[in-house]
Amino acid sequence: MTGGEPQQSERVPALVEQFKGGLAAPICLTWEWTYACNLACAHCLSSSGRRDPDELTTGEMMSVIDELRAMQVFYVNVGGGEPTVRPDFWELLEYAVASQVGVKFSTNGLRLDAGRARRLAGTDYVDVQISLDGASRDVNDAVRGRGSYDMALRAMENLAEAGMADFKISVVMTRHNVCQLDDFARIADRFGAQLRITRLRPSGRGADVWHELHPTAEQQREIYSWLIDHGDRVLTGDSFFHLNALGATTIPGLNLCGAGRVVCLIDPVGDVYACPFAIHDTFKAGSLRSPGGFAEVWRSAPLFAQLRTETSGGACRSCSAFSSCQGGCMAAKFFTGLPLDGPDPECVKGHGVSGLTAAAGGGLPRAEKDHSHHRPAVDVGMPSIGVPAKPCDSSPLAVTT
Amino acid sequence: MTAPFEPARGYRLNPAVALRPEPFGALVYHFGTRRLSFLKAPDLVDLVRGLGNHRCVSDALATVPDGRREVYLRALAALAASDMIVPQPSTSEVPCG
Numbered sequence: 001m002t003g004g005e006p007q008q009s010e011r012v013p014a015l016v017e018q019f020k021g022g023l024a025a026p027i028c029l030t031w032e033w034t035y036a037c038n039l040a041c042a043h044c045l046s047s048s049g050r051r052d053p054d055e056l057t058t059g060e061m062m063s064v065i066d067e068l069r070a071m072q073v074f075y076v077n078v079g080g081g082e083p084t085v086r087p088d089f090w091e092l093l094e095y096a097v098a099s100q101v102g103v104k105f106s107t108n109g110l111r112l113d114a115g116r117a118r119r120l121a122g123t124d125y126v127d128v129q130i131s132l133d134g135a136s137r138d139v140n141d142a143v144r145g146r147g148s149y150d151m152a153l154r155a156m157e158n159l160a161e162a163g164m165a166d167f168k169i170s171v172v173m174t175r176h177n178v179c180q181l182d183d184f185a186r187i188a189d190r191f192g193a194q195l196r197i198t199r200l201r202p203s204g205r206g207a208d209v210w211h212e213l214h215p216t217a218e219q220q221r222e223i224y225s226w227l228i229d230h231g232d233r234v235l236t237g238d239s240f241f242h243l244n245a246l247g248a249t250t251i252p253g254l255n256l257c258g259a260g261r262v263v264c265l266i267d268p269v270g271d272v273y274a275c276p277f278a279i280h281d282t283f284k285a286g287s288l289r290s291p292g293g294f295a296e297v298w299r300s301a302p303l304f305a306q307l308r309t310e311t312s313g314g315a316c317r318s319c320s321a322f323s324s325c326q327g328g329c330m331a332a333k334f335f336t337g338l339p340l341d342g343p344d345p346e347c348v349k350g351h352g353v354s355g356l357t358a359a360a361g362g363g364l365p366r367a368e369k370d371h372s373h374h375r376p377a378v379d380v381g382m383p384s385i386g387v388p389a390k391p392c393d394s395s396p397l398a399v400t401t
Numbered sequence: 402m403t404a405p406f407e408p409a410r411g412y413r414l415n416p417a418v419a420l421r422p423e424p425f426g427a428l429v430y431h432f433g434t435r436r437l438s439f440l441k442a443p444d445l446v447d448l449v450r451g452l453g454n455h456r457c458v459s460d461a462l463a464t465v466p467d468g469r470r471e472v473y474l475r476a477l478a479a480l481a482a483s484d485m486i487v488p489q490p491s492t493s494e495v496p497c498g
Contacts (some may be wrong), residue, residue, distance in 0.1 A: 023423055072428075253484065
């Protein structure tokens with residue numbers, strides 16, 4: 001969550017305790033506008049590629065915006081797929097902004113030419129987030145596809161030139177780019193942008209590459225230390241709270257799984273999920289096409305009621321680190337076959353690893369919506385093939401030049 | 402820069418700020434700075450909502466129980482520092498409190 005600044009008071013329970021019971025409306029709502037995408041990133045959370053014929057129409061999208069306005073959802077994180085390939089993207093963007101529903105949209109940069117960049121810079125209440133998963137062309141393109149680095153950098157140049165201040169550069173941390181953290185920060189500085197780093201999840205196509213791409217235990221410590229040193233200037237979407245057990249200092253953020261409490265996902269066909277990393281029936285709360293719309297799902301879905309009760313903590317309850325890591329990420333556990341009330345697969349105490357070995361024997365749950373291109377739209381070499389110029393795995397402490 | 406918080410002055414909710422009722426109190430959102438804050442007690446929400454009806458902050462705090470006044474004063478100072486509440490355009494030359 002961005003910009004949270006809880007008031008301090010000793011008379012009432014900590015804010016994080018209050019959040020566990022859920023909010024009147026989400027604070028952090030991710031809304032994916034289409035499954036269509038020009039890219040075919042290896043780790044795509046939503047297995048995007050082809051448009052779903054049943055995606056919400058322009059009229060339906062506007063009705064949802066009206067509803068969000070009524071619920072006082074002040075901003076939404078728009079993603080996809082590549083949201084800008086929707087022909088009505090700019091129309092919807094303007095409609096949302098005029099309705100006082102601010103938009104931060106994630107893009108690979110496809111449509112951000114100089115003209116668009118100037119228009120965006122002139123629009124209040126819009127924030128842009130460019131995805132980049134390598135600070136160098138080879139590391140990025142190995143995951144996101146050939147040409148995607150140049151496309152992202154071109155978009156950043158256009159935004160910076162148009163005077164768009166503080167746009168975001170969003171990086172999914174992988175085994176190959178942890179050693180580039182300082183390089184990413186330099187790129188952000190160069191464009192007057194803000195860096196955002198998030199955790200690689202085994203969701204969507206991410207399940208296929210998670211085992212080879214997720215940061216090593218040593219790299220997790222590197223991410224943690226780096227965030228402790230730079231966390232005040234870097235956004236994380238609260239995705240690294242499972243690393244808090246690594247030290248006495250807590251990474252800035254809510255330190256809470258917000259699924260169904262402060263966070264949820266609306267997918268392109270109007271299905272509502274507990275979080276953007278859990279597109280699976282187990283975490284589907286309902287559809288906003290049902291009577292009562294989104295508000296009814298948010299307020300009354302049995303799944304959300306369940307997520308808003310105290311979790312047992314299960315096997316983690318007896319661990320000394322439970323209060324720092326809260327058992328980690330629900331989606332990461334689910335898609336690696338671990339019990340939801342047990343340790344995270346990346347548990348810093350190593351409690352998740354043994355479970356992974358056991359779980360690998362059975363069939364793992366798969367994302368239930370796959371819109372992947374039948375053939376990759378762009379060349380996607382696996383990271384092991386496109387050897388990074390600065391391979392993190394050779395020495396995670398390598399000094400970058 | 403925000404001017405220092407002066408409890409002897411009148412304050413009101415910034416017109417660019419919205420309060421969203423929540424089970425614990427309210428969520429505060431500033432459309433200008435895009436900052437989010439939280440009021441963690443329902444009577445603090447009432448205090449902030451009604452702030453503009455009082456000549457000064459001290460007046461508004463008069464009905465708050467003694468034990469909470471100091472905490473709420475600090476909360477208001479924090480809200481002023483983040484531009485969530487702003488000084489009233491001065492209507493009276495006589496400060497109160």
